[in-house]
Amino acid sequence: MSLLTIELLTLFPGMVEGYFRESMLARGIEAGILEINLRNIRDWAEDKHHRTDDAPFGGGAGMVMKPEPVFAAIEAVKKPESTVVYLCPDGELLTQKMASELATAKHLILLSGHYEGIDERIREKLVTREVSIGDYVLTNGTIAAAVLIDAVARYVPGVLGEEKSLTQDSFTGNLLSFPQYTRPVEYRGMRVPEVLLSGNHAEIERWRAQKRLERTRLRRPDLLNKLSQEQ
Numbered sequence: 001m002s003l004l005t006i007e008l009l010t011l012f013p014g015m016v017e018g019y020f021r022e023s024m025l026a027r028g029i030e031a032g033i034l035e036i037n038l039r040n041i042r043d044w045a046e047d048k049h050h051r052t053d054d055a056p057f058g059g060g061a062g063m064v065m066k067p068e069p070v071f072a073a074i075e076a077v078k079k080p081e082s083t084v085v086y087l088c089p090d091g092e093l094l095t096q097k098m099a100s101e102l103a104t105a106k107h108l109i110l111l112s113g114h115y116e117g118i119d120e121r122i123r124e125k126l127v128t129r130e131v132s133i134g135d136y137v138l139t140n141g142t143i144a145a146a147v148l149i150d151a152v153a154r155y156v157p158g159v160l161g162e163e164k165s166l167t168q169d170s171f172t173g174n175l176l177s178f179p180q181y182t183r184p185v186e187y188r189g190m191r192v193p194e195v196l197l198s199g200n201h202a203e204i205e206r207w208r209a210q211k212r213l214e215r216t217r218l219r220r221p222d223l224l225n226k227l228s229q230e231q
């Protein structure tokens with residue numbers, strides 16, 4: 001039994017197949033910690049043309065995803081403990097905190113929308129959470145779902161090599177990350193900061209904490225406001 005099973009319902013499973021095979025998530029999948037099932041919503045379209053969309057009532061541009069195939073697809077994979085997430089530009093903004101929360105779920109169903117949207121009755125009846133990956137509009141939610149899966153999977157124990165790296169990530173504790181260096185000590189006249197070569201771990205920790213604050217203040221002062229609100 002995997003720790004987390006994710007069902008991704010989409011009209012374009014091929015868009016992200018290679019991604020899950022090639023990324024670091026493949027390790028978690030091979031180890032049986034993580035299960036990701038790509039499901040083509042079209043497989044649940046029952047009419048002879050396998051239609052999944054139709055014109056919007058009231059008129060207007062584009063097409064809307066029909067309720068029947070989506071209801072059938074979700075009902076086919078749903079369990080009592082499932083969280084059903086719909087990816088859409090008008091959802092709640094994805095954050096690191098949300099990713100860590102979603103990683104504690106046992107069973108996630110991600111629904112990727114297309115065209116001008118999906119029939120509202122799907123959202124009302126089946127969806128438990130609506131998530132956007134940013135204030136811009138994509139042609140469909142499949143890549144957004146892959147982004148969410150990647151961010152969530154990093155919190156599933158065993159998916160990352162070193163769990164420690166999670167605590168120093170950008171956004172953990174609402175701070176950006178600190179600068180990193182590797183060999184050589186000097187490259188094109190640029191030297192690695194001395195403190196990192198000192199072997200003094202307390203000093204290094206202090207330097208890193210200070211850099212995280214400096215960077216956040218400079219690049220994302222909005223995060224520091226969040227920090228003081230949460231304390």
Ligand code: ADE
Binds near residue numbers: 087132134137140
């Ligand atoms: N579908 C289209 N745009 C999206 C976005 N920004 N986030 C999530 N799903 C989407």
